[in-house]
Structures are given as structure tokens and as C-alpha cells.
Amino acid sequence: MPFIQVYVEPLALSLNQMFTYHSKEKLERGIRVKVEFNHKEMVAIVMGECEKPTDFQAKEILEVLDEKPLLNDELFELAEYMSNTYVASKMSCFKTMLPPSLRVQSKTKPIIMEEWFEQGEGMSSLTPKAKELFEKLQPMLPMRSSLFRKQAKTHTKQLLEKGYIRSIKREKQEEIASDYEEDRPPILSEDQEKAIETIRNEENSTFLLHGVTGSGKTEVFLQLAKETIEQGKQVLFLVPEIGLTPLMIQRVKARFQQKIAIYHSQLSASEKYQQYQMVKNKEVQIVVGTRSACFMPFHDLGLILMDEEHDTSYKQDAMPKYHTRDIALFRSAYHHCKLVLASATPSLESYARAYKGLYTLVELKRRIAKSMPKIELVDLREGEVEGGLSKNLLDKIQDRLAKKEQTILLLNRRGYLPVMKCRKCEETILCPDCGIALSYHRSENTLVCHCCGNTYPNTNTCPKCGSHDFYQHGMGTEKLEGSIQTKFPEAKIVRMDADTTRKKNAHQKLLKAFEEEGDILIGTQMVAKGLDFPNVTLVGILQADAGLVRSDYRANETTYEMLEQASGRAGRADKEGEVLIQTFDRSHYVMESVLNHDYRKFFQTEMQYRHLGNYPPFTYMATLIFSHAELSQALFEARKVKDELKEQRVLGPIEISMRQKKKRVRLLLKDKSQEHLETTIWALAHRYKSNAVKLEINMHPLMLEE
Known part of the structure; x- marks a missing residue:
């Protein structure tokens, strides 16, 4: 009777170890089983056989859940790398890699099955009508039972009873993407040809494709992908956000006219499972998706293409807090395939690596169609401003409407009013969980926390003095939409923000509506990147300074990226x-x-400031967040840990915003050595014993929690 080592489903770092059980049969690594753990039935994942334990009586495995392993050798190595790099439990890594229907957890979502009919061995006689119908449907077997019953109607029962057909269960198949008209490759520019030649022939495996907006980076992607597919290998297209996924799907489907796998957070559990299985069963060569697509079970990966590589959406905000770029680098090395990171505004880390020669820098300096758009900085301290919009901008919107051209307005703040502040007592209505200002959403008459997402009814009453009089300062996309509609009543306006894109496929529908009949697209930062509308000739950016006043060390970088990307949406055609x-x-x-x-x-200016402040890419960082209902308790633990880390450079403790009604305190660690920083944090994680104060670790954060 073999003894088996497993990881059990709790994700806590304190349980990041293998436990031993015995089994009635041999089990392969990567199979899920049910075990008794801490007096509860839990799901575990098998890691392999071991010697019989001598110091305790091993319990028996209760149930084997899989016939074949869910994870291959590469994904086990990747889990080991993620766990070490991000100080995360192995089980949290396994859970992240697998689609919801296969995750290692007790409340696993079931795989949806459906009934099909296949041909049986019936020999009994049939009625003439039943015989005629069966002969007609026989060539189409197997087929869904629902479709068969529609055509056979009253004869299905007879065919089942006499064995001409039999019922079987199959995993439900989901239809996600439709076909697109074939897209023929355009004539490449000299810069594009040179870029493809460099990536094709350079020995380095990692490339940074730095191309100005509209320079044809996606076409370079498609040409490289074509060569890889012709070699019989697989290609992974990564995009940072769901909103960009339909655009990339459209380009890829139109060009290659073949079945592709699609993977992002808005798919249902059954849809994710189907896409995962398509890759695992070698049914597709192309995968398009957001960060979770980087964990697909590839068998012969030939190329990884990471669009908008600078985008912070590539950093996971839940444990394990991985960065997609790191996973792409790991998989590129494992499969000995090339990785192309592309952006008009590369992250400082990537550009610095290219600057040092660790990546090969490939540049596209010119646009395909026209020259770069003309940019004008409008000083709001001068000139006439109406409702947050300069007269100059309003005049240019009117001009575009007259010419039947399109306009994009970027305001990186959703809702109607960003703050509800009482005129009488100056009280600001705060989120009770986070302690930050609630925003007013007029369409639903609610107060919303843009941090935790909680929604509260708007009573229009100050909780402190009972007044009903609030300031009307500030503006979100909802208020901007109303203001623009009032000024230009004939204009067809499309608003795109987190409120209007909640429903499935909303991104695709809104973009299609704007392309076909929209005059003005109003949105948050999601309209700043990846959009390619030939009739957009004007982009207006409101409150451009808002990002610069944030206390985060990346404030200037993220603001620059957003402004440059948004500017690139104008004048992309003739x-x-x-x-x-x-x-x-x-x-x-x-x-x-x-x-x-x-x-x-x-890049040069910002790198000087980063060097002076000792921030990435000149150092490696980690944040430690201590949470407790009482601020004094969180501070006590933070100070105690800081005292233990005397050899490290530690900033803090500092109080930051609440979460779930818990006070939070942050320590920031800096280290010149990534390996030393990871070793230090792992040692801390192993010895941290407080049951009252929760410790949250974020290795290599892109943003500092506020």
C-alpha cells in the first residue's frame, strides 16, 4: 500500500508543507484527491510517493478525483518558481494555474455535462417512419440529444428502447468567438520588416518592441505568429485587459481563420474549462487572453507575444501576487521560444533591461499612415473654462461633429461626483470599510466605494449634522456624459468605464456601437490604449494632472503612459x-x-529620480501590510517586525487606508539583491506567529498601497 505526499487546499503560508496519507493504489503526481484534514474533508493534490512514516499513523485517502494528472512537469516547476519568488503557498499557485472547475478546493465548481446520442447496436424491427427517420439521422451521430429530439420527436423513445441509439454524457461545449472576414496581410513598412528580421534572427530570446502608437506593432505580432504556426508550434497572445481582448481576437481570427482558445476573467467556469481542455488536448495552436492565459497547459509553445507590457493589470493583486511578465519569461526559457514585449510606453524596468542589453531593443519610430497627432497643452489657469472643459476643447468637439468625425474624451474618474462633502459641517461621507471618500453615482442614486466596490443607498443626508446640502465640485465620467449631452444634444455618446462594462461582452458591444454610429466616446483609462478607429481625429484629456499628485513612486510613470497612449488614439488613418x-x-x-x-x-529624467530615491529598477522591494481592528495592535506588530529586520532597509511603519473595517499599517523593504530579499521575507513568513494581526506580503509591488 503506497504512501503519498500531498498539498492540502488551505492556502495559508503556515500550511505550506506536504502531508502524508496512504492509498490503495498508485497515484500519479498532479491528481486531485479527497482527504481528511483537521477533522474536515478537503481536496489535496498529489506530489508523489514517499517512505512509510515512522512517527505517526497515516490516514487513508478518501477518494481519487481525477483519472489523469491536471498539471504537467513544467507547471510544477512554475509553481515552485512562483512560490519562491512571491513568497506564496504552493497551493495558492496550483489554484491560480487551474480553471475554476479544476481548482484544488472543496467547493469546486462542477464540470457541466450534457446528454448526447450515439449509434447503438439495435437489431429489432422499427416502424417504417422510425426506420426512415433513423436512416436520415444516422450519418450525423453522435449529436446532442436536444437536437436529435427536435428532429425525431415522438420516435426518440422507440429508438432508445430498441437500442438504435444510446445516451452518453459529454462535457458541455461553449461557443465563444464567431468567425471574421479574412484579413490579408498589408505591405510592411521598412521598420516593420527590419523588426521582424531582427526578432527572427537574433539569438537573444527576449525582445522589447518599442513602437510609437500606430506604428504597426500588432502586424509584427501577426507576421511572427504566422511563421511560428507554420512550424507546427503554439502561439500565446497576451493583452492586459478584457477590453482589449475582443480587438486582438478579431485581428487573430480574421488573419488565421482557424480555431483559437480565448481565456479571460469574464468567461464562465464551463467556458474556461473548455478553453483549457482545447489547449491541453492539442486542438488549437493559438491562445489569446489576459494574464491568466499565461498558465495554459502548452505542449509545444513557439512564441509569446505580450502587448502593452507596461500595463499594471499584468500584476495580480491576490495571492500569489505574480507579474505576468515573469511567468512569460519562465515559460519562454522552458520552451526555448522567443518572447516579444511590446509597448509605445515601455515600463522603466523593461526599457532599462533593453538599455543594458539583457533584452534586444527593437524600435518602430514612425506611424504607418500619418505623422503623430498634433498635441496642445491647455493651461486651465488661463482662458475660459465651462464645466471643467476649456472653450478651445468645446469648439473643437463642435468642429468634429460638423465634419462627421469622432472624438474620444478621457477622464480617469468614474461616477458623477468623486466626493460627497457637506456644505454645512464640511463632513465627507466615507466608506465604513475602507475609510476613503464615497463617490456619487447619479444613474443608480447610490454611493460607491471605488476601492472595495461596496454600494450604499444615497439618502442625501449628512451623517453628522443631517444637512441635505452638499458641494457639487469635481466630476466623473457619468457627470461628463450628461454635460456633453446637454451641450451637444444631437451627438451620439458612448460611455465606457467600470460601471458600463460590468455585463458580459459589454466592452465589445460598446466599442462596436461607437465604431458604427458614435460621435463621442467618453471613458476612463480603458479608452486610452489599444483602440484603433480611423475616424477619430480628436482626443481630449481632462484632469491630466490628477495622477501626478499621488504619493506613489510610479505616479509620474503611470501618468505619462496614460497620456501618451491616449494621445495615440487620434489620427491613426488618413x-x-x-x-x-x-x-x-x-x-x-x-x-x-x-x-x-x-x-x-x-525615461532619462524619471530614472534620475528613481536613482535618487532608491526605487526600482535600482532596487528590489517588498511591502508588509499588518491588519487589525485596532491601529495600536497593527503598529505594535509592525514595529516588532521592523526591529527584527535590522540588516534590511525598512521604511515605516505608516498607516494606510482601511480594508474590511481593519486598520492597516505598512512596512516597505528595499534590497539590492532579489535573492536576499526573498530569503529574508521567507524567513519572516516562517517565524511570524501572531494570530490576531494579519500579515499580507507583496513581493515586487508595482504600486505602494495607500
Whole structure:
């Protein structure tokens, strides 16, 4: 009777160890089983056989859940890498890799099955009508029972009873993407041909494709993918957000006219399972998806293409807090395939690596169609402003409407009013869980926390003094939409933000509506990237300075990326593009860099500040967040841990915003050595014993929690 080592489903770091059970049969690594753990039935994943334990009596495995392993050798190695790098339990890594229907957890979502009919061995005689019908349907077997019953109607029962057909169960198949008209490759520019040649022939495995907006980076992707597919290998297309997925799917489907796998968070559990199985069973060569697609069970991966590589959406905010770029680098090395990171505004980390020669830098410096759009910085301290919009911008919107051209307005703040503040007592209505200001959403008459997502009814009453009089300062996309509609009543306006894109396929529907009949697209940062509408000739950016006042060390970088990306939505075809950026500080180096489309100037200036402040890419960082209902308790634990980390450079403790009604305190650790930092944090995780104060670890954070 073999003894088996398993990881059990609790994700806590304190349980990040293998436990021993005995089994009635040999079990392969990667199979799920049910075991008794801590007096409860739990799901575990098999790691392999071991010697009989001498110091305790091993319990027996209760049930084997899989016939074949769910994870291959590569994914086990990847889980080991993720666990070590991000100080996360192995089980949290396994859970992240698998689709919901296969995850290692007690409340596993069932795989949806459906009934099919297949041909039986019936020999008994049939009525003439039943015989005629069976002869007609026989060539189409096996087929869904629902479809068969529609055509056979009253004869299905007879055919089943006499054995001409028999019922079987199959995993339900989901239809996700439709076919698209064939897209023929365009004539490549000289820069594109040179880029493809470099990536094809260079020995380095990692490339940074830095191309200005509209320079044809996606076409380079498609040409490289074509060569890989012709070699019989698989290609992974990664995009940062769901909103960009339909656009990439459309391009890929139109070009290759073949079945592809699609993977992102808005798919149902059964849809995710189906897409996962398609890759595992070698039914597709192409996968398009967001960060979770990087865990697909590839067998012969030949190319990884990571679009908008700078985007912070590639960083997972739940344990394990991995970065997709790191996973892509791991899988590229494992499969000995090339990885292409692409962006008009590369992250400082990636550009610095390319600058040092660790990545090969490939540049597309010119647009395919027209020159870069003309950019104008509008100083809000001068000139006429109406409802947050300069007269200059309003005049240009009117001009575009007259010319039947399209406009995009970017305001990176959703809702109607960003803050509800009482005029009488100056009280601001706060989220009781997070302690930050609630935003007013007029369409639903609710107060919403844009941090935790909680929604509260709007009573229009100050909780402190009972007044019903609130300031109306500030503006979100909802208020902007109403204001623009009032000024231009004939305009067809489409709003795209987190509120309008909640429903499945909403991104695709909104973009299609704007493309076909929209005049003005209003949205948050999701309209700043990846959109390619030839009739958009004007982009207006409101409250451009808002991101610069954040205390985060990446505030300037994220603001630059958003402004430059948004500017690139204008003038992408034959018509000239124009961009108006409303600002209070025209002389800021971020604004000057955007004005001149000068990424290199931004990079050099920002790197000087990063070096002075000892921030990435000049150092490695980790944050430790201590949570407790009482601030004093969280501070006590944070100070105690800081005292233990005397050899480290530790900043803090500092109080940050609440979560789930718990006070939070942050320590920030910096280290010149990534390996030393990871070793230090793992040692802390093993010895941290407090049951009252929760410790949350974020290795290599992109943003500092506020």
C-alpha cells in the first residue's frame, strides 16, 4: 500500500508543507484527491510517493478525483518558481494555474455535462417512419440529444428502447468567438520588416518592441505568429485587459481563420474549462487572453507575444501576487521560444533591461499612415473654462461633429461626483470599510466605494449634522456624459468605464456601437490604449494632472503612459489627428515628454529620480501590510517586525487606508539583491506567529498601497 505526499487546499503560508496519507493504489503526481484534514474533508493534490512514516499513523485517502494528472512537469516547476519568488503557498499557485472547475478546493465548481446520442447496436424491427427517420439521422451521430429530439420527436423513445441509439454524457461545449472576414496581410513598412528580421534572427530570446502608437506593432505580432504556426508550434497572445481582448481576437481570427482558445476573467467556469481542455488536448495552436492565459497547459509553445507590457493589470493583486511578465519569461526559457514585449510606453524596468542589453531593443519610430497627432497643452489657469472643459476643447468637439468625425474624451474618474462633502459641517461621507471618500453615482442614486466596490443607498443626508446640502465640485465620467449631452444634444455618446462594462461582452458591444454610429466616446483609462478607429481625429484629456499628485513612486510613470497612449488614439488613418491635454502645469517634464512624443527624455529624467530615491529598477522591494481592528495592535506588530529586520532597509511603519473595517499599517523593504530579499521575507513568513494581526506580503509591488 503506497504512501503519498500531498498539498492540502488551505492556502495559508503556515500550511505550506506536504502531508502524508496512504492509498490503495498508485497515484500519479498532479491528481486531485479527497482527504481528511483537521477533522474536515478537503481536496489535496498529489506530489508523489514517499517512505512509510515512522512517527505517526497515516490516514487513508478518501477518494481519487481525477483519472489523469491536471498539471504537467513544467507547471510544477512554475509553481515552485512562483512560490519562491512571491513568497506564496504552493497551493495558492496550483489554484491560480487551474480553471475554476479544476481548482484544488472543496467547493469546486462542477464540470457541466450534457446528454448526447450515439449509434447503438439495435437489431429489432422499427416502424417504417422510425426506420426512415433513423436512416436520415444516422450519418450525423453522435449529436446532442436536444437536437436529435427536435428532429425525431415522438420516435426518440422507440429508438432508445430498441437500442438504435444510446445516451452518453459529454462535457458541455461553449461557443465563444464567431468567425471574421479574412484579413490579408498589408505591405510592411521598412521598420516593420527590419523588426521582424531582427526578432527572427537574433539569438537573444527576449525582445522589447518599442513602437510609437500606430506604428504597426500588432502586424509584427501577426507576421511572427504566422511563421511560428507554420512550424507546427503554439502561439500565446497576451493583452492586459478584457477590453482589449475582443480587438486582438478579431485581428487573430480574421488573419488565421482557424480555431483559437480565448481565456479571460469574464468567461464562465464551463467556458474556461473548455478553453483549457482545447489547449491541453492539442486542438488549437493559438491562445489569446489576459494574464491568466499565461498558465495554459502548452505542449509545444513557439512564441509569446505580450502587448502593452507596461500595463499594471499584468500584476495580480491576490495571492500569489505574480507579474505576468515573469511567468512569460519562465515559460519562454522552458520552451526555448522567443518572447516579444511590446509597448509605445515601455515600463522603466523593461526599457532599462533593453538599455543594458539583457533584452534586444527593437524600435518602430514612425506611424504607418500619418505623422503623430498634433498635441496642445491647455493651461486651465488661463482662458475660459465651462464645466471643467476649456472653450478651445468645446469648439473643437463642435468642429468634429460638423465634419462627421469622432472624438474620444478621457477622464480617469468614474461616477458623477468623486466626493460627497457637506456644505454645512464640511463632513465627507466615507466608506465604513475602507475609510476613503464615497463617490456619487447619479444613474443608480447610490454611493460607491471605488476601492472595495461596496454600494450604499444615497439618502442625501449628512451623517453628522443631517444637512441635505452638499458641494457639487469635481466630476466623473457619468457627470461628463450628461454635460456633453446637454451641450451637444444631437451627438451620439458612448460611455465606457467600470460601471458600463460590468455585463458580459459589454466592452465589445460598446466599442462596436461607437465604431458604427458614435460621435463621442467618453471613458476612463480603458479608452486610452489599444483602440484603433480611423475616424477619430480628436482626443481630449481632462484632469491630466490628477495622477501626478499621488504619493506613489510610479505616479509620474503611470501618468505619462496614460497620456501618451491616449494621445495615440487620434489620427491613426488618413485624417490628421489632434490632442488637447488640459493641465495646470505645462512645464512638468511628463507634459513636455508627451507634447514631443519623447519617451527617451521621460525615461532619462524619471530614472534620475528613481536613482535618487532608491526605487526600482535600482532596487528590489517588498511591502508588509499588518491588519487589525485596532491601529495600536497593527503598529505594535509592525514595529516588532521592523526591529527584527535590522540588516534590511525598512521604511515605516505608516498607516494606510482601511480594508474590511481593519486598520492597516505598512512596512516597505528595499534590497539590492532579489535573492536576499526573498530569503529574508521567507524567513519572516516562517517565524511570524501572531494570530490576531494579519500579515499580507507583496513581493515586487508595482504600486505602494495607500
